[in-house]
Amino acid sequence: MYQLTTSTSIIRLTDNACIPPDPANRDYRDYLEWVAAGNEPEPAPVPPASVELTPTEKLAASGLTVEELKTLLGLE
Amino acid sequence: MALNKVNLFRIDGTLGAVSNIQTSALNGGPLAGLRNRIINGDMRIDQRAAVVTTHNAYTVDRWHLAFATTGAMQCAQSSDAPASFSASLLFDVTTADTSIAAGEYGVLAQYIEGLNVSDFAWGTASAQTATLSFWVKSTTTGTYCVSFRNSGNNRSYVATYSVVSANTWEYKTITVPGDTSGTWLGTNAVGISIIFSFATGSTFQTTAGSWQAGNFLGTSAQTNLLASTANEIRITGVQLEPGTVATPFERRSFGQELALCQRYFYKPSVSYIEQSYGGGVGAGTSTQIYFPTQMRATPTITAAWSSGVNAVASTISALGSIGASATISSFSGGDYAAVITWTSFAAEL
Numbered sequence: 001m002y003q004l005t006t007s008t009s010i011i012r013l014t015d016n017a018c019i020p021p022d023p024a025n026r027d028y029r030d031y032l033e034w035v036a037a038g039n040e041p042e043p044a045p046v047p048p049a050s051v052e053l054t055p056t057e058k059l060a061a062s063g064l065t066v067e068e069l070k071t072l073l074g075l076e
Numbered sequence: 077m078a079l080n081k082v083n084l085f086r087i088d089g090t091l092g093a094v095s096n097i098q099t100s101a102l103n104g105g106p107l108a109g110l111r112n113r114i115i116n117g118d119m120r121i122d123q124r125a126a127v128v129t130t131h132n133a134y135t136v137d138r139w140h141l142a143f144a145t146t147g148a149m150q151c152a153q154s155s156d157a158p159a160s161f162s163a164s165l166l167f168d169v170t171t172a173d174t175s176i177a178a179g180e181y182g183v184l185a186q187y188i189e190g191l192n193v194s195d196f197a198w199g200t201a202s203a204q205t206a207t208l209s210f211w212v213k214s215t216t217t218g219t220y221c222v223s224f225r226n227s228g229n230n231r232s233y234v235a236t237y238s239v240v241s242a243n244t245w246e247y248k249t250i251t252v253p254g255d256t257s258g259t260w261l262g263t264n265a266v267g268i269s270i271i272f273s274f275a276t277g278s279t280f281q282t283t284a285g286s287w288q289a290g291n292f293l294g295t296s297a298q299t300n301l302l303a304s305t306a307n308e309i310r311i312t313g314v315q316l317e318p319g320t321v322a323t324p325f326e327r328r329s330f331g332q333e334l335a336l337c338q339r340y341f342y343k344p345s346v347s348y349i350e351q352s353y354g355g356g357v358g359a360g361t362s363t364q365i366y367f368p369t370q371m372r373a374t375p376t377i378t379a380a381w382s383s384g385v386n387a388v389a390s391t392i393s394a395l396g397s398i399g400a401s402a403t404i405s406s407f408s409g410g411d412y413a414a415v416i417t418w419t420s421f422a423a424e425l
Contacts (some may be wrong), residue, residue: 017378018393020374024373026424053410
């Protein structure tokens with residue numbers, strides 16, 4: 001029903017609400033009662049690993065050709 | 077002969093004045109400005125605009141449905157209202173519970189923030205008398221109950237009223253002596269809970285008309301509105317004020333009332349495009365939204381990301397009680413963007 005995050009907030013899985021760790025917040029109090037009843041939240045999701053592009057991939061992502069890049073950089 | 081002292085003064089009828097009237101209080105309370113400690117007592121503000129059917133769900137602003145029953149009901153704003161009102165709150169039975177068990181109940185309630193009723197001084201020897209007034213229209217005549225309860229659920233005062241004519245708007249007033257015992261919070265937590273009961277099991281029944289130690293919602297005379305799916309009840313014009321007299325419903329502008337409600341719930345439903353050009357892997361950017369009024373506490377946030385391009389690791393966090401922030405970062409370097417839609421912020425009691 002709940003999931004931890006990499007921050008101190010809690011995610012309520014029924015509506016993906018982000019619940020702050022504020023004792024004055026009724027949703028956080030509900031979460032604490034849920035935990036006190038013996039339940040365990042799901043662990044924080046592991047973010048996908050970032051991908052470092054190769055120079056060729058970066059060029060492709062830019063939409064430029066090699067010749068256009070040379071012109072842009074004044075290398076011709 | 078000069079009249080310099082009046083110990084008892086009562087006028088039945090209309091009192092007019094052609095000159096200034098000087099007085100230190102009106103009905104023992106403030107002369108003007110927030111006499112009514114109920115927010116959205118006329119049920120006009122309905123940011124959620126939803127039909128609610130679940131326990132502890134909020135319906136029109138500041139009002140929530142609570143129940144424990146084998147029956148079922150739905151609550152929503154209604155345009156059926158007495159003269160000079162435009163809305164009411166409807167409690168409609170959808171599955172009957174003809175025999176209310178000990179622990180069963182069905183109620184509509186508003187929890188008033190302690191900061192707004194601290195002058196009532198309940199829990200002290202200086203506790204003030206308060207008066208609740210409201211309009212009610214029910215399919216079912218009989219005795220109904222209203223409970224005044226503290227945050228610890230260990231002090232309750234149950235009052236009764238009668239619905240005399242079916243399907244007719246009736247005006248009710250209830251005067252409650254201030255409680256000189258118990259703990260009544262004057263903070264941003266629950267100060268006084270006002271609970272309209274439509275079914276009450278024996279666990280929550282007590283004697284009407286006096287303060288009791290415990291969590292009580294009604295009496296044994298409470299009508300079981302849940303007895304039939306043909307039953308429904310509407311309330312509006314709810315006012316709680318200091319003093320022994322129910323004064324006319326305090327009219328506040330729509331903007332004022334909305335602002336009061338937004339301390340507890342804010343539904344912006346706006347989208348922001350968050351984007352950045354260039355940047356390496358993991359480069360991040362954030363956008364913020366600031367609330368129109370400071371909320372009662374750090375709110376629960378619902379929001380949704382969409383249309384992400386090369387964006388990852390979106391995080392959402394509250395900026396205390398004044399705003400919220402959303403952050404995205406670049407997945408693989410280069411341009412990245414995403415759209416965030418802020419759905420709601422809730423800091424209800």
